Amino acid sequence: MSNKNRQQALQLVKQLCQQRGLKLTTKRSNILQLMLTEKKGLSTYDIVDSYLAQYHQKISPVSVYRMLGFLIVEKLVHKISSNSQYIVCSHITCSHSHQMPLFLICNNCNQVEEVDAANELPAALEKNIVSTGFQLQNKALELHGICQICKNI
Amino acid sequence: MSNKNRQQALQLVKQLCQQRGLKLTTKRSNILQLMLTEKKGLSTYDIVDSYLAQYHQKISPVSVYRMLGFLIVEKLVHKISSNSQYIVCSHITCSHSHQMPLFLICNNCNQVEEVDAANELPAALEKNIVSTGFQLQNKALELHGICQICKNI
DNA sequence: AATGAAATGTTATAACATTGCATTTTATGC
DNA sequence: GCATAAAATGCAATGTTATAACATTTCATT
Ligand SMILES: [Zn+2]
Ligand SMILES: [Zn+2]
Ligand SMILES: [Zn+2]
Ligand SMILES: [Zn+2]
Numbered sequence: 282m283s284n285k286n287r288q289q290a291l292q293l294v295k296q297l298c299q300q301r302g303l304k305l306t307t308k309r310s311n312i313l314q315l316m317l318t319e320k321k322g323l324s325t326y327d328i329v330d331s332y333l334a335q336y337h338q339k340i341s342p343v344s345v346y347r348m349l350g351f352l353i354v355e356k357l358v359h360k361i362s363s364n365s366q367y368i369v370c371s372h373i374t375c376s377h378s379h380q381m382p383l384f385l386i387c388n389n390c391n392q393v394e395e396v397d398a399a400n401e402l403p404a405a406l407e408k409n410i411v412s413t414g415f416q417l418q419n420k421a422l423e424l425h426g427i428c429q430i431c432k433n434i
Numbered sequence: 435m436s437n438k439n440r441q442q443a444l445q446l447v448k449q450l451c452q453q454r455g456l457k458l459t460t461k462r463s464n465i466l467q468l469m470l471t472e473k474k475g476l477s478t479y480d481i482v483d484s485y486l487a488q489y490h491q492k493i494s495p496v497s498v499y500r501m502l503g504f505l506i507v508e509k510l511v512h513k514i515s516s517n518s519q520y521i522v523c524s525h526i527t528c529s530h531s532h533q534m535p536l537f538l539i540c541n542n543c544n545q546v547e548e549v550d551a552a553n554e555l556p557a558a559l560e561k562n563i564v565s566t567g568f569q570l571q572n573k574a575l576e577l578h579g580i581c582q583i584c585k586n587i
Numbered sequence: 588a589a590t591g592a593a594a595t596g597t598t599a600t601a602a603c604a605t606t607g608c609a610t611t612t613t614a615t616g617c
Numbered sequence: 618g619c620a621t622a623a624a625a626t627g628c629a630a631t632g633t634t635a636t637a638a639c640a641t642t643t644c645a646t647t
Contacts, residue, residue: 304644306594325634344595346635351594362516363576365634385568398562405558406577409551414582415538422575423516424559429567457613459625478603497626499604504625518603518634 287317290374294357303355309348311336313357313369321391322366325349361386361393363423371395381406381420387428394428440470443527447510456508462501464489466510466522474544475519478502514539514546516576524548534559534573540581547581 282290291314298305305313315331316323323331325345332340349367352358359368361384371394372379381398403420410417435443444467451458458466468484469476476484478498485493502520505511512521514537524547525532534551556573563570 304593306643308595341596342634343597343636347595364515383562385563385566387568388571394566394568396562396566400558400561401554402558402562405553405555408553409536409549409555410538410577413538413547413549414585415540415547415577416580416585417577418541418579419577422559424563424568424570424572426571427569432567432569457624459612461626494627495604496606496628500626 282317282320286374287314290317290369293374298355301355303351308340308344309351312345312348313352316358316367316369317373319368320393322361322364322368322386322393324366328367359384359395359421361423363425366391366393368393368395379420381422384421384423385428386423386425387431388425389427389431392428392430398422435470435473439527440467443470443522446527451508454508456504461493461497462504465498465501466505469511469520469522470526472521473546475514475517475521475539475546477519481520512537512548512574514576516578519544519546521546521548532573534575537574537576538581539576539578540584541578542580542584545581545583551575 291310294310294313295305311332312328315328315335325342328345328349329340329342332338332345349358349360353360353367356379357370357373359370359382360366361368364386368384370379371382379397381403383396383398385394385396387393407417444463447463447466448458464485465481468481468488478495481498481502482493482495485491485498502511502513506513506520509532510523510526512523512535513519514521517539521537523532524535532550534556536549536551538547538549540546560570
């Protein structure tokens, strides 16, 4: 994300936190900024390292977990559970709500692209499981493969 | 899985290993049997505990990882990466090959049901990602929710 | 300034996974 | 049968991801 877009995103998040009565503390903000500069998924410990590099300040993994927890609850960040990494929600700059995000995770470069399930996909999925009586809760799909950039290298 | 079906599955796996020139050692077989008795996903360490309880013999986590690795390579076992658990492939008793398995994982009881994507689902998924240039590799979908049994409790 | 709630720090530990090397088991050629 | 090599397993150490328990700091409210 470009510097300008990052500033804009941060501004919007600030507003949003104010609306919700939440505190976007310096460290929470720093972590979010840090994540906004990356299109890649980051592990908790990646963030710890990156935080030190960027802000010349140590932060403990425990704190990072807690701050990620905060950001996830507020739907600003997603956890990619298949590889224990975290990304900023692609909808952070818009009010757009999710229905069924698809995470396209590159096994080569770790980039994660978040797109929305469109057309008949949600219905097709539902149709596939309705006979089992299973009730879907987490509707995000984590898809692993090779991104366009890596494919063309 | 019933005792009879388990014996049958084991018999088939034995044959299959012979065909492929693989050794289904006692411990590998024990682990597979152990997993066949469960519809739940098991973690590596669950298997360590269960192995001790069933066979009165200690086995190290490292060994379990290796044996799971063997079973996964041979497509007899799946890893559910979103919760680090392992299940026997539902197709173990048939020659049926996968195209796109759906793992329906109960967040309450941990049961995993493996069903095959049917009808327009694979095509719908492909249609959703084709414009991104992303090339899907691992086509399994891990879906979290509540199973029928837990829903009705 | 006193108070209390939220955030953050600190330490320990749980849970999941891999590496490297030693030993045992098994298959194979002589 | 026996030597040899390869495969499987054991074992110790370490790495990675995550949470629990408790202490301290920060900050708004009174
Ligand atoms: Zn999102
Ligand atoms: Zn890539
Ligand atoms: Zn399967
Ligand atoms: Zn259940």
